[in-house]
Amino acid sequence: MTNKTIATFPAFARPLIEAQLPEWIEARWFANRAEALAAGPGTEIGWFDMVKKPAMAQAVENATDLKWLNSLYAGVDGLPLELLAERSVVLTNGAGLNSVTIAEYVVMGMLNIAKGYRAVVHAQQRHEWLAEAPGTSELLGSRALLLGYGAIGQLIDARLQAFGVEVSVVRRAPDASGRALGPDQWRARLGEFDWVILAVPATPATARMIGAPELAAMKPSAVLLNIARGSVIDQEALVETLKARRIAAAFLDVTDPEPLPPGHPLWSLDNAHVTMHLSGRSQTTMFRRAAERFLENLARYRAGLPLRNQVDLALGY
Numbered sequence: 001m002t003n004k005t006i007a008t009f010p011a012f013a014r015p016l017i018e019a020q021l022p023e024w025i026e027a028r029w030f031a032n033r034a035e036a037l038a039a040g041p042g043t044e045i046g047w048f049d050m051v052k053k054p055a056m057a058q059a060v061e062n063a064t065d066l067k068w069l070n071s072l073y074a075g076v077d078g079l080p081l082e083l084l085a086e087r088s089v090v091l092t093n094g095a096g097l098n099s100v101t102i103a104e105y106v107v108m109g110m111l112n113i114a115k116g117y118r119a120v121v122h123a124q125q126r127h128e129w130l131a132e133a134p135g136t137s138e139l140l141g142s143r144a145l146l147l148g149y150g151a152i153g154q155l156i157d158a159r160l161q162a163f164g165v166e167v168s169v170v171r172r173a174p175d176a177s178g179r180a181l182g183p184d185q186w187r188a189r190l191g192e193f194d195w196v197i198l199a200v201p202a203t204p205a206t207a208r209m210i211g212a213p214e215l216a217a218m219k220p221s222a223v224l225l226n227i228a229r230g231s232v233i234d235q236e237a238l239v240e241t242l243k244a245r246r247i248a249a250a251f252l253d254v255t256d257p258e259p260l261p262p263g264h265p266l267w268s269l270d271n272a273h274v275t276m277h278l279s280g281r282s283q284t285t286m287f288r289r290a291a292e293r294f295l296e297n298l299a300r301y302r303a304g305l306p307l308r309n310q311v312d313l314a315l316g317y
Helices: 011-020 033-039 053-062 081-086 099-114 117-125 151-162 186-192 212-217 235-243 286-303
Strands: 005-010 025-030 068-070 090-092 143-147 166-170 195-198 223-226 249-252 272-274
Touching: 005 011, 005 033, 011 025, 011 286, 025 033, 033 053, 053 081, 068 286, 099 117, 099 151, 099 223, 099 249, 099 272, 143 151, 143 186, 151 166, 166 186, 186 212, 212 235, 235 249
Parallel strands: 005 025, 068 090, 143 166, 143 195, 195 223, 223 249, 249 272
Antiparallel strands: none
């Protein structure tokens, strides 16, 4: 009879955590879906991250003895949250692990569009020396509406303020200054903003929160940026809006579905910037940060303390 706790980990975490695992952990490692499924029975602590969420969900469902599920993903959509709640499993996520790089990606997207940098790249490919700048807008003095004020949203806010952007945020509780808008206020104010930035979690409450009415309310010169999930936008309505040039552009790090099919119209629209869900991957420290956070939580788990970055299974974030 062993007193060890069985824990299952993805192979990518092995070089980061194996040497630091305490003696009371009996580690299992998986490199693919089949190995994750085989390792599930008896696992008390699971880290079942895989590229495809359905495979993750199947591994989690198969781990019937699970008490704590850890993930480096910030978004937990696609995981069986109701089942986890039924089984009283604690879920911790990766919120904040890649916040810096995603916030930088938003600024990059805004500068790219403001300065017309896509046209500059194309001119270089043609070996053409441009006589005029294709983009003449400045971030300074422009106005941004930021929907979602978690770890990523707060870093976006700080970086945009450094550029002189006037940022309004959507929060549950508005304030008298007008900078923080309530959930029932922002739609009526959409026409005031040059940039509308989506950084919300994917939940039933945020599904298609930007649809035809919201797009119609935006300024013709406005840009929509989405680093949340593709599901928060009515994509068909967005395509029609971009085709008709009723807004200036959309910067889409996420789409629905992913990968975006090769024949999808978003690929060929010159005012759609599709960045293939790369914003959180454009850095080298996410896995190290994830390992450090897990090991810290592992010590807390052993001591019976509340785990950090715990997901509210009812809310989905």
